[in-house]
Amino acid sequence: MKRVRLVIAYDGTDYCGWQIQPNGITVEEVLNKTIEKVTGESCCVIGASRTDSGVHARGNVAVFDTCSTIPPERMAHAINRKLPKDIVIRHSDEVEPSWHPRYQERILKRYSYHIWNAAWIDPLRSRYCAHVSFPLDIEKMEQGAGYLLGTHDFASFCNIHTQVRNTVRRIDEIRIQKAGSEITIQVCGNGFLYHMVRIIAGTLIRVGRGFYPPERVGEILEQKLRTEAGVTAPPEGLVLEEICYDSQEESGRIKKGR
Amino acid sequence: MKRVRLVIAYDGTDYCGWQIQPNGITVEEVLNKTIEKVTGESCCVIGASRTDSGVHARGNVAVFDTCSTIPPERMAHAINRKLPKDIVIRHSDEVEPSWHPRYQERILKRYSYHIWNAAWIDPLRSRYCAHVSFPLDIEKMEQGAGYLLGTHDFASFCNIHTQVRNTVRRIDEIRIQKAGSEITIQVCGNGFLYHMVRIIAGTLIRVGRGFYPPERVGEILEQKLRTEAGVTAPPEGLVLEEICYDSQEESGRIKKGR
Known part of the structure; x- marks a missing residue:
């Protein structure tokens, strides 16, 4: 099991923000579903910042855990191929399994x-x-x-x-x-x-x-x-x-x- | 009857170009329908440039003829209030009744x-x-x-x-x-x-x-x-x-x- 970190950019206009919610489509939901298509595993990304409805990002950060054989640094490319045009993974890499994008000191x-x-x-x-x-x-x-x-x-x-x-x-x-x-x-x-x-x-x-x-x-x-x-x-x-x-x-x- | 000139900006992403056509919504069609709502008269704008599907503009020009009592220079404001967010009239003024936005020498x-x-x-x-x-x-x-x-x-x-x-x-x-x-x-x-x-x-x-x-x-x-x-x-x-x-x-x- 590896922990993969993503740096994510999105046009938030057509999303009800980052966090999954029952009343509309969110960035988190689209990422989970897209990563599931790529890896074949169920996916729950953990985001650094839960941006509000309509807010944009050029550098939000998220992690997910996977047993996929796709190299972590190639994950951005693999996910981008299946994402809608208004969400783009700028970068992907592997981090320590305990690394959390919110609970960091500095x-x-x-x-x-x-x-x-x-x-x-x-x-x-x-x-x-x-x-x-x-x-x-x-x-x-x-x-x-x-x-x-x-x-x-x-x-x-x-x-x-x-x-x-x-x-x-x-x-x-x-x-x-x-x-x-x-x-x-x-x-x-x-x-x-x-x-x-x-x-x-x-x-x-x-x-x-x-x-x-x-x-x-x-x-x-x-x-x-x-x-x-x-x-x-x-x-x-x-x-x-x-x-x-x-x-x-x-x-x-x-x-x-x- | 007055001839009113409009300077028009639009995000062309969601339009099948300028010119009215049967298979999709166009900037010309939206302008005509919106001006009809404002003046209560039927409207056929004449555009300077028939931009293609997906092409944007910050300064396309069009004219239309009207008997409306709305002053020509206030027309931009009146039309903008009823236009969708992706089309904006930047400026409006009155021109000579024979003035045509395409057939000009220079x-x-x-x-x-x-x-x-x-x-x-x-x-x-x-x-x-x-x-x-x-x-x-x-x-x-x-x-x-x-x-x-x-x-x-x-x-x-x-x-x-x-x-x-x-x-x-x-x-x-x-x-x-x-x-x-x-x-x-x-x-x-x-x-x-x-x-x-x-x-x-x-x-x-x-x-x-x-x-x-x-x-x-x-x-x-x-x-x-x-x-x-x-x-x-x-x-x-x-x-x-x-x-x-x-x-x-x-x-x-x-x-x-x-």
């Missing part, structure tokens, strides 16, 4: 949030951007974002329907860039609460619009109340870009030639 | 063709890129493209199922750029034959792959035979970016305050 996650800021939204970007037609002040958004850097209790930036008790997280970097009509917010940190990136985006949009002064972001953080922050920005703007397991040991990769 | 059209050049295709770009997994030599593609600049008989770069007799066209600019894994070919000229941009893209891909030396593009042009050029590259990579009607008179716009 995980870093990087998300991007995309806003189309013009009167009309380009239909070639509308699957991947939230549309904000009123002007946004990027400099003020950057000032507001500055208050979120570092280790804080992000209770104000967490959906109330969460079972998580510890709402302390660390944000290492927030970058806001504009290219043409598209504004991209890049956020990197050691973990994110339920809806956290989308609530940050919704709050920074309020700052950019002039509804909140930038320093209000610091006050919201201190209040530790979800009702203080901006609305949750829509899912289509969000992309889980990357999950880094930063030490050699935690990355779990099995060295060749062992 | 039209310039700009297309972009997008290639995803890596082992795996990003599913967030697969609706808008052709996938080429083997390496492409951009410099050679640029050298090959150089032979196409200027006024030539482009018979070798025209689908044989065309009714056009005069296959002479002028290409003013071809630019090839790479950003990450995406290669973009920008082509600007005074008119394009049936499948011309996609055959140019297919031929330059052959050059980039090393199957054709760059000078072969000049030879293909001289032979004036479709069979000499590369295959027609797939539709999803093509975007009609812009149509310019370059003189004030030909642009047809009715000046305010007349």
Whole structure:
């Protein structure tokens, strides 16, 4: 029995998120069924991040156990041949049988949030951007974002329907860039609460619009109340870009030639 | 009766092209039906460019005649409210009643063709890129493209199922750029034959792959035979970016305050 790790990209538009649920098709379900076709065994992938309905990924991570003779590094190719066009395995390798994509000490996650800021939204970007037609002040958004850097209790930036008790997280970097009509917010940190990136985006949009002064972001953080922050920005703007397991040991990769 | 001009963007993935046809839904059909809902009159738009099935646009142009009291410049907003998400009117204005979006002397059209050049295709770009997994030599593609600049008989770069007799066209600019894994070919000229941009893209891909030396593009042009050029590259990579009607008179716009 081997444990195979997959790095997965998907267009989440037509999926009810990652996690299997009775009311619609999910990425996890499609992966399980496709891997079952490839290996001939039943399959239950374990995902690193249970992205929400409509959220995209370029670097989600999952593992599954198999007795298949297909070499782990060829598994990506074998599965891709049978996947629908909107899910792609970017990479596959073997990891230690005990390696778990969620329970690792030094995980870093990087998300991007995309806003189309013009009167009309380009239909070639509308699957991947939230549309904000009123002007946004990027400099003020950057000032507001500055208050979120570092280790804080992000209770104000967490959906109330969460079972998580510890709402302390660390944000290492927030970058806001504009290219043409598209504004991209890049956020990197050691973990994110339920809806956290989308609530940050919704709050920074309020700052950019002039509804909140930038320093209000610091006050919201201190209040530790979800009702203080901006609305949750829509899912289509969000992309889980990357999950880094930063030490050699935690990355779990099995060295060749062992 | 007024003639209203529309500048239209669309994601062509789910349409059987522009022109109305019995076997599937088209952009022209959706526009007609939506404008009929807005104005309460029957509508037959006249398009500038009959894009193929699966081809996208950011700047196709169309006109329609109406007695509606909605001001022409507000028409974009009124129609957008009832259009599906994958079609957007970017702009609307009034033009002279005789102005026709195809029969103008000094039209310039700009297309972009997008290639995803890596082992795996990003599913967030697969609706808008052709996938080429083997390496492409951009410099050679640029050298090959150089032979196409200027006024030539482009018979070798025209689908044989065309009714056009005069296959002479002028290409003013071809630019090839790479950003990450995406290669973009920008082509600007005074008119394009049936499948011309996609055959140019297919031929330059052959050059980039090393199957054709760059000078072969000049030879293909001289032979004036479709069979000499590369295959027609797939539709999803093509975007009609812009149509310019370059003189004030030909642009047809009715000046305010007349």
